[in-house]
Amino acid sequence: MINKIPRNIIRFALLALIQVFVLNNIRLGGYINPQFYIIFILLLPFETPGWVLLTVSLLLGITIDLFTFTYGFHALSCLIMAFARPFILDIFAPRDGYEKGTLPRVYYYGFNWFLKYAVVLIFIHHVSLFYIEMYRFTEFFRTFLKVLMSTSVSTIFIVASQYLVFRK
Amino acid sequence: MRSLLRFIIKHLFPILFVVYALFSLFLIHQYNNYHRSYFVNLVHTTQGVISERLANIDNYLSLKQENERLIQENLQYRNQLKKNWNKQDFEQITINDTIxxxxxxxxxxxxxxxxxxxxxxxxxxxxxxxxxxxxxxxxxxxxxxxxxxxxxxxxxxxxxxxxxxxxxxxxxxxxxxxxxxxxxxxxxxxxxxxxxxxxxxxxxxxxxxxxxxxxxxxxxxxxxxxxxxxxxxxxxxxxxxxxxxxxxxxxxxxxxxxxxxxxxxxxxxxxxxx
Missing domain, CATH: 2.40.10.340 (Rod shape-determining protein MreC, domain 1)
Structure with missing residues (x-):
């Protein structure tokens, strides 16, 4: 547990830096901006207490907000995603629950489980983010298309990282 | 009082979520004033320094286009030089700096x-x-x-x-x-x-x-x-x-x-x- 906290702090900082200085400058087709930093919330250990989960997600969102001039957008969407996480984990739980000492990664629970878990949470995050940004429903379908495209690209990034970076 | 505290501890997760969400909504609605605060200014200055480094690299890579653009702009100014124009009308009023x-x-x-x-x-x-x-x-x-x-x-x-x-x-x-x-x-x-x-x-x-x-x-x-x-x-x-x-x-x-x-x-x- 002592080992986990500094490791997560370093991961927090690295992911925020990568998001702000590298990924925010990538524009696929002019619209898609991969949101990779939310992998931090996905990879928190199963036994993370609820208040830690919410607080850390809020801080992560605010950090990204400060650098992208979008006060509160990322904060609120990360918060909604963190709030949904325990329920999503419950829904996709294996028959005998999550084993102690394991982490929510491909290595422990397989590709199918991780993909389902990641897609649902990333989708929740992106829906919140894009609709908070629009702040109205008049362009519902155009925004929804943006959500779908960005969700798929973010998912590809996050699942690929399971094989390249977060292997174990 | 104690039962209220017990209630909060029991439902900490949703209560905290609502509190944080209200806070984020507050941020979103203060959007236009919030950035004036000192802290954001500090962050922007730091980000400015890093972004400038990155922009330096970027500028170096686009030197060629940039040169061409400058040549075009020079050309435009050269065409506006006074000596390149013939004076046609001799009855113009002289323009004074007091006007x-x-x-x-x-x-x-x-x-x-x-x-x-x-x-x-x-x-x-x-x-x-x-x-x-x-x-x-x-x-x-x-x-x-x-x-x-x-x-x-x-x-x-x-x-x-x-x-x-x-x-x-x-x-x-x-x-x-x-x-x-x-x-x-x-x-x-x-x-x-x-x-x-x-x-x-x-x-x-x-x-x-x-x-x-x-x-x-x-x-x-x-x-x-x-x-x-x-x-x-x-x-x-x-x-x-x-x-x-x-x-x-x-x-x-x-x-x-x-x-x-x-x-x-x-x-x-x-x-x-x-």
Whole structure:
């Protein structure tokens, strides 16, 4: 547990830096901006207490907000995603629950489980983010298309990282 | 009291969520004031330093295009040199400095951060208060308008880009002076909209739209773009303008200071004519 906290702090900082200085400058087709930093919330250990989960997600969102001039957008969407996480984990739980000492990664629970878990949470995050940004429903379908495209690209990034970076 | 505490501890997760969500909503709604706080300024300065390093690399890689652009610009100025023009009319009045007083001052600045894919796009410049940049000054490039400065720190400043849902400028037809607000709709980074033009005004594809100078920020007659498409909707036209400044690859801009701005605003306030 002592080992986990500094490791997560370093991961927090690295992911925020990568998001702000590298990924925010990538524009696929002019619209898609991969949101990779939310992998931090996905990879928190199963036994993370609820208040830690919410607080850390809020801080992560605010950090990204400060650098992208979008006060509160990322904060609120990360918060909604963190709030949904325990329920999503419950829904996709294996028959005998999550084993102690394991982490929510491909290595422990397989590709199918991780993909389902990641897609649902990333989708929740992106829906919140894009609709908070629009702040109205008049362009519902155009925004929804943006959500779908960005969700798929973010998912590809996050699942690929399971094989390249977060292997174990 | 104790039962209230027990209730909070038991339902900590949802209660905390609601509290944090209210906090985030507060941030979103304070959007326009929050950035003034000291902390954000500090973050922007730090980010400015890092972005500048990255922009340096980027600038180096685009040196060739940049040189070509400068040659073109030089050419343009060379053509305007007095010695290249023949004096045709000898009965002109001599212009004296007591008649002409400088009204607009230009400051050159480099772009170190820019975005075009959001609904609220901002540009960061490498000049700030120390170089004379203040909030609410016009930003233009040699091709046309770019934005309005928003906040400044010592060495950096941020600019509300044309491509921002909060951006608004008064534009007019160069040919017949009909004017209306120009805004962006958040869709295409090459297109802006000219609104409130009545349907009897003659409009053609290719008409030039320039700034009207009514806003006290932009000088009159700066290029905005040319009419790309138009259709009549009710009493008004819906006019799409092809932006002439290409915000996808902008690296040098000029910040314009209106030296009479305070005087004009004061006068308008006194007469209650906002």
């Amino acid at each position: 002409y007083e400088q009204r607009y001052k230009y400051i050159e600045a480099g772009v170190i951060n820019n975005s075009i894919d959001k609904n609220h796009n901002y540009i960061t410049l490498d000049k700030g208060e120390r170089h004379g940049i203040k909030p609410d000054m016009a930003v233009i490039s040699e091709k046309g308008i770019v934005g309005i400065t928003k906040t400044t720190s010592g060495n950096y400043s941020t600019v509300i880009s044309l491509l921002n849902l909060n951006f608004r400028v008064s534009g007019k037809f160069k040919k017949n002076e009909y004017f209306g607000p120009v805004t962006w709709n958040g869709r295409n980074p090459d297109i802006m909209l000219l609104n409130e033009i009545l349907h009897h005004v003659p409009v053609q594809k290719g008409d030039t739209i320039v700034t009207s100078g009514f806003s006290n920020i932009f000088p009159a007659g700066i290029m905005i773009g040319v009419v790309d498409k138009y259709e009549i909707k009710g009493n008004f036209y819906k006019i799409e303008i092809d932006i002439s400044a290409n915000l996808r690859n902008i690296s040098q801009v000029y910040v314009v200071e209106n030296l009479y701005k305070n005087e004009i605003e004061q006068l308008q306030q006194e007469s209650g004519n906002e």
